[in-house]
Amino acid sequence: MLIAVLLLFALALAAPLIDRAAGRWTGAVLALGPLAAFLIIARWLPDVAAGETITQVHAWADALDIRLSFYLDGLSLMFALLISGIGTLIVFYAGTYLEGDPRRGRFYAWLLIFMASMLGLVLADNIISMFIFWELTSVSSYFLIGYDHHRESARKSALQAMLVTGGGGLALLAGLIMLGVAAGSMEVSQIINEGEVLREHAWYLPIVILVFAGCFTKSAQFPFHFWLPNAMEAPTPVSAYLHSSTMVKAGVYLLARLNPALGATDVWLYTLVIFGGVTMLVGAYLAIRQVYLKKILAYSTVSALGVLVFLTGLSNVDSPEAAQYAGKAFAVFLLAHALYKATLFLVAGTITHETGEKDVTKLGGLRRKMPLTALAAALAGASMAGLPPFFGFLGKELLLDTTVKNPDWMLPLTIAAGVAGFLFVIVALLIAVKPFWGALKETAQHPHEAPFAMWFGPALLGSLSLLFGLFLNPLARPIIEPTASAVMGVPQEVKLALWHGINLPLMISVAAVVLGILAFLGLPIISRILKPFDALNRIGPERGYYALFNGTLKLASFQTRLLQSGYLRVYLFITITMSVGLIGWQILQLDVLPIVDQFREIEVVPFVIENLYTLIVAALILIGTFGAVHSRSRLSAIASLGVVGYGVALIYIIHGAPDLAITQFLIETLTVILFVLVFYHLPQFPRISSVPARVRDLVVSVAAGVMMTVLVLIATNLETEKISDYFAENSYELGQGRNIVNVILVDFRSMDTLGEIVVLVIAAVGVLALLKLKPPREQERKNNPHEADGREEAS
Amino acid sequence: MELILAIVIGALYAAGLYLMMRRNLVKLIIGLVLLSQAANLLIFTAAGLRSPNAPLIPPGEKYPVGDFADPLPQALILTAIVIGFGVIAFTLVLFHRAYQSTGTDDLDQMKATDT
Numbered sequence: 001m002l003i004a005v006l007l008l009f010a011l012a013l014a015a016p017l018i019d020r021a022a023g024r025w026t027g028a029v030l031a032l033g034p035l036a037a038f039l040i041i042a043r044w045l046p047d048v049a050a051g052e053t054i055t056q057v058h059a060w061a062d063a064l065d066i067r068l069s070f071y072l073d074g075l076s077l078m079f080a081l082l083i084s085g086i087g088t089l090i091v092f093y094a095g096t097y098l099e100g101d102p103r104r105g106r107f108y109a110w111l112l113i114f115m116a117s118m119l120g121l122v123l124a125d126n127i128i129s130m131f132i133f134w135e136l137t138s139v140s141s142y143f144l145i146g147y148d149h150h151r152e153s154a155r156k157s158a159l160q161a162m163l164v165t166g167g168g169g170l171a172l173l174a175g176l177i178m179l180g181v182a183a184g185s186m187e188v189s190q191i192i193n194e195g196e197v198l199r200e201h202a203w204y205l206p207i208v209i210l211v212f213a214g215c216f217t218k219s220a221q222f223p224f225h226f227w228l229p230n231a232m233e234a235p236t237p238v239s240a241y242l243h244s245s246t247m248v249k250a251g252v253y254l255l256a257r258l259n260p261a262l263g264a265t266d267v268w269l270y271t272l273v274i275f276g277g278v279t280m281l282v283g284a285y286l287a288i289r290q291v292y293l294k295k296i297l298a299y300s301t302v303s304a305l306g307v308l309v310f311l312t313g314l315s316n317v318d319s320p321e322a323a324q325y326a327g328k329a330f331a332v333f334l335l336a337h338a339l340y341k342a343t344l345f346l347v348a349g350t351i352t353h354e355t356g357e358k359d360v361t362k363l364g365g366l367r368r369k370m371p372l373t374a375l376a377a378a379l380a381g382a383s384m385a386g387l388p389p390f391f392g393f394l395g396k397e398l399l400l401d402t403t404v405k406n407p408d409w410m411l412p413l414t415i416a417a418g419v420a421g422f423l424f425v426i427v428a429l430l431i432a433v434k435p436f437w438g439a440l441k442e443t444a445q446h447p448h449e450a451p452f453a454m455w456f457g458p459a460l461l462g463s464l465s466l467l468f469g470l471f472l473n474p475l476a477r478p479i480i481e482p483t484a485s486a487v488m489g490v491p492q493e494v495k496l497a498l499w500h501g502i503n504l505p506l507m508i509s510v511a512a513v514v515l516g517i518l519a520f521l522g523l524p525i526i527s528r529i530l531k532p533f534d535a536l537n538r539i540g541p542e543r544g545y546y547a548l549f550n551g552t553l554k555l556a557s558f559q560t561r562l563l564q565s566g567y568l569r570v571y572l573f574i575t576i577t578m579s580v581g582l583i584g585w586q587i588l589q590l591d592v593l594p595i596v597d598q599f600r601e602i603e604v605v606p607f608v609i610e611n612l613y614t615l616i617v618a619a620l621i622l623i624g625t626f627g628a629v630h631s632r633s634r635l636s637a638i639a640s641l642g643v644v645g646y647g648v649a650l651i652y653i654i655h656g657a658p659d660l661a662i663t664q665f666l667i668e669t670l671t672v673i674l675f676v677l678v679f680y681h682l683p684q685f686p687r688i689s690s691v692p693a694r695v696r697d698l699v700v701s702v703a704a705g706v707m708m709t710v711l712v713l714i715a716t717n718l719e720t721e722k723i724s725d726y727f728a729e730n731s732y733e734l735g736q737g738r739n740i741v742n743v744i745l746v747d748f749r750s751m752d753t754l755g756e757i758v759v760l761v762i763a764a765v766g767v768l769a770l771l772k773l774k775p776p777r778e779q780e781r782k783n784n785p786h787e788a789d790g791r792e793e794a795s
Numbered sequence: 796m797e798l799i800l801a802i803v804i805g806a807l808y809a810a811g812l813y814l815m816m817r818r819n820l821v822k823l824i825i826g827l828v829l830l831s832q833a834a835n836l837l838i839f840t841a842a843g844l845r846s847p848n849a850p851l852i853p854p855g856e857k858y859p860v861g862d863f864a865d866p867l868p869q870a871l872i873l874t875a876i877v878i879g880f881g882v883i884a885f886t887l888v889l890f891h892r893a894y895q896s897t898g899t900d901d902l903d904q905m906k907a908t909d910t
Binding site for chain 2: 567568569572573576599602610611614615618621622625626628629634637638641644645648651652654655656657658659660663664667670671674675678679682688689697698700701702704705706707708709710711712713715716722723724727728729731732733738739740741744745749752753756759760763764766767770771773
C-alpha cells in the first residue's frame, strides 16, 4: 500500500516534466499512475471480500506512537478504489480539458499530491499519519480550488475552503489524540475494537464533539456547507474529483471508520441523524434553486453527504434490522453517488467546455451535437433519480427501507428521505435532460462532440452505474459486503436485489419520480414562487464565517496598532515589564526566607577581609557602569566600558578561570579600539529624552536589575546535580587534554565551537560587506537630479 | 561572595537595559555591551563559585586534584564572549553605515527615513 501512495507522490513531482515532454499525451501518460495504484489496491479485493483485513506497518517515530501503517478493510478498500479509479479517469480527462494551458504541469502536480494524500488518508492505520494526510488534502485542495488565482473569487473560495476545513482539522487533531490516549492505541485497527472502553471513558463526549467538528467541516455538513459550492471555482475536473469521491467524503469516511468505536450512543446517533438529515434537505432544496450547472451539482453533493452522514447515524439505531439496512444503504449509496456524481460533473465540464455556457436555462438540444456525452449524462442521471435498474435505485430503496424499518421517528425520517429523493429527481433532470433535450439553443461557441478523453470517462462511469445495477451480486456485492461490515463493526451478510416486492419504499420512490418530473416541468413557475425565500440565504451561516474572518482581521490590526509602535524602546519597555512582572510574580511564590537568613548571619568585618579582592573589583565595575550610563562624552563612556570589561576579567581570575580572563582582556581591548574608531567623529550625547521618560525607564531597569540579583541568589542556592564532573573525570582519558575547559570546547562540545566559528565568519562577512558598500547617493540625486544624470552618463 | 557578584550582575543588567531604552543609538550599543557582560557573569556566578583553582589536570595525573572551579560554565562563557564580540563588531559597523546614510544617531529620526 505504501508503494501505491509513494508512487503517486513521486509522480506528482515528475508531473511538470512529463507535461513538458509528453505534450498532448500528458493526460494519458499520467493516468497510468493512478491506474497502477488502482491495480495494486484491487489485488486485495478477493481477500477483503472473503472477510480478511490487511495491515502493513512501516516504522516512523515509534517512540511517539507514530507509524506509517496501513489498514485495508472493506471501507478503506472501497474508498481507495474510488479514489484511484475515478482519479485515473479524471487525470485522463483533465489532459484534454486543460489543453494549451501553460500551468497544466503544476496543476497535475497538485492534483496528484492531492490524490496521494487522499489515498494515504483512507488507507492509514495510524491516526496521526492519517491526520497528516488529512491536512495534506486540505493544503493541496487549496491550490486546486485557487487554480485560477488571477480571479479574486477563486482565491477567496480557496482560502475559505482551507480555513473551514483546516479549522475543523485542528479540532480533529485534538480529538484524535484524545481518542488514541483513551483507547490505548494509535492504530485504527485497534481502536475500532475498543468501543466499550471508549463509550465509558470520561473523555467520550469531548472526543465525539472534536471528531464531529473535523468531519462536519470537511464533509460540508450544515451549517458548514457553504464552502463547498464556493469551491466550484476550481477547474471542473477538480470539482468532479473533490466532490464525487474524495475531499468531502473524507469526513464521511472518518465517521464511518469510527462508527464501531464511538457509535451506539445517543449523542452519536442523534447528532448524525439530525445534522445529516438537515444537510440532506437544505442541500437538495438549494440545489434546485441554482441555475449554474456546477452549483446545482455542488448543492446536490452537499445533500448526498447529508444522506451518508444520516445513514451512518442510523446504523446505530436499536432495531437490528433497520441498522443493518442502514449499513448496507451507506455502502451502496456511497458507491452509487461517486459513480453518478463524477459522471455528471464531467458532463457539466464538457458542456461548458464545448458551449462556453454555464447557465442551465440557456442550454438545450445538445443531444444531437454531443450524443455520447448525452448518453453518459442520461445513464448517470437515471442512477441519480433512482430509476430501476440503475444502481442509484438500490441506494434510494435501501435508504427508504432503513427509515421505514426503524420504529422510532419513522414518519419524519421517511418523509425527509422521500423529499430528498423527490428533489434528487429534479436535480437529475436539470443536469441530464435539460441541456440535451428540446430545441437547440444558440450558445457562444458552436458545440461539437467532445474529444475522446472527455467523453470516455463519463461514459465509462455512467455505464458502471447501469452495470452495477444489472449485476448486483457478481459485481457489487464483493465490495458492498465488506464495506457494510466495516461500518457496522461486525461481519455482515449482504444480499442485494433490486426488486423488494411492492412495498412502502417502492411506492414512495414512484411518487418521488412522478412528482419530480411534474415539478421539473413546472420549475419556472415553482422558481418564481420560491424566489422571495432566497433572501433567507443572506442570513445563512456564511455570514458567520465572514463575521469571524473580518473580526479576526480587525483584532489583528487592533493589537498590531497597540503593540507594534515601531519604536525599539517601546518594544524593550514592554518586554522588560512583562518579564519582570511574570518572573517577579513567580519569585514571590517561592520561599526565599532561607536565602535572606543566610545573609543575616554574615559578619561585616570578616566578610570584607575574606572577600577584599572581589569587593574592590566589584566597586571598580560599579563605578565603570555608572560612568558608562552617566557620561555625556563618548570617549569617557567608552573608557568606562573598558573599566567594566577589565573588571569582569579580574573577577574571572579571582574565581579560577584564567582562560576566560585572557580572552576577556583581549576582546575588551579590541572592543574599545573598535568603539573609538567608530565613535571618534561623533558629537557629544545630546539629552533627547524627557525627564519623566528617563525616570520611568530607570524604575523599570532597576526593577529588572533587582530581579536578576534575586535570581542569581536563588540559583546559587539550588542543590542540583552537576554534569561538569563527567567532563572533569574524562578530560584526560577521553579527550587527551589537561585543560578541562579547552577539552570541552574542542572535543566534548566541538560542534558548539564549530557553530561559534560560523557565527564569527558570518559577522565578519557582514562587516566586510557593510564597509565595502558605497554610501547610497539617492539623497544627492534627489537634491540635484541633473548632476546625477550627468554622472551616470559619464560613467 | 555570591552576594557581591549578584549585586554587580543586577547593576550591570539595570544599566544595560536602561541604556538600551534610550533614543540614542550609541547608548543602545553601549547598553548591549553591558548586557552581554552581565549575562556572562550571570552564567559564571549562577553555576556556583566552587574554588579559586583553575580546572586543570596536573602533569602526571589523570584526574584533577583537590577542588577546582566548574569548567562547564567557563566553556560556555568563552564561546559567549567571542560571539558577543562578533555581534558588537557587526552592530558597530552597521551603526557606522547607518549614520553615514542617515546622518543621525537618533533612533526616532531613523525610523522616519527610508534610506
